[in-house]
Amino acid sequence: MSETLTSKIERMLNDEGHVQGVVRRDVPMLCADWGAKDEDALVHTLGVNLLAALGRSFGEVGVSEFPVPRAQQWQRKLVRVDSAWFSYETRKPTLLAEFERFSRETAIEKLTNLCVAAHGCDAVPEVLLLCLWSTDGKSVEAPWLKPNEPLSVPGGPPVTKPTESNVFIVHAVFGRRGEQLHFLRFRRLT
Template sequence: MIDRSQLQTVLESDFLERSFPVFNSPGIKDEDVMIHSLGCSVWNTLGHELGFMAVVEGPAPIASGNDIRSDSVWFDKADNTPLVLIEFERYDGTDRGYGKLEEKLGNLMEASMRWGDQPTLLVLSAWSPGLVSAPDFERLELMFRRGFSNSKGAKIPAPTNCQLLLHRLVLSESHTGLLQLQRMNFRWS
């Protein structure tokens, strides 16, 4: 079981500065998928620090439909139970950007179902390059609570015994033109 207060406390501590100082200084160039790679590394490293076996691009068991790989999956070391599924995605404030967040939440929910509803926490972590309009968190939470139909038309139910963390990183441009961490927000459901 994941201790949500511990997860948030570690992220709000000096964890990023200690493990990934590039988020603060000198900053990150927004090109190709570098920020995505760093974000996945942050979540995996955090999983290890919290005592889990964290795996990058962890595939959910195959079912009819598409291959689903979560950016990070945290397993219990004692019994290999997948307890946390994480997606890290860019959000630019546009409708298209919001659609990507819905798609990623859908992937998390379907992966949870394929894992037999064993995960106890789904994390949708979105990063923004500068200040953009906030995602509609209430709409994402509603999708999480009600379930949805995937691209093949299959009904994906709401996960059972599972929480949702909507996490947001806002990166702002420094005087050097590199992006640096400005703030983090946490919304638990």
């Protein structure tokens, strides 16, 4: 039996050596010997670039800030996902991702965006990845984040994830050296 795209992506995110290699090669500002200040949107920008680079390392087309066509039921909700991966072979999206600092409000908003965006794609992506970041030592748990339950959308009906999509919620753990943050690892939350 062949391995699914979902399980391959999960395996890649759990492979710390692979992920750190991508960080060193494509987003070195997230390495411990460089680091990035937690100011303005710098960590967000670097995290978005990391997600796109991981897509490319996975053999997909990895892009940042992808504007998704408006979903039929949510015409008033414009969504630009932080990263999208596309299959070279089919030219269809395989993964949509959001990368945000951890907070309950932001997590729910970004999960909603991913579900709306997935409904707007011509072909439903197999994986919706919500990546929530914080510094090491900060407790990040999200039992209240239930990806299979309807989510409210302002100005539209509630949204649920497409049945064809699998939702990964991961914690991007960052270390701190003085004022500089650096990426440590991913940790699966759901």
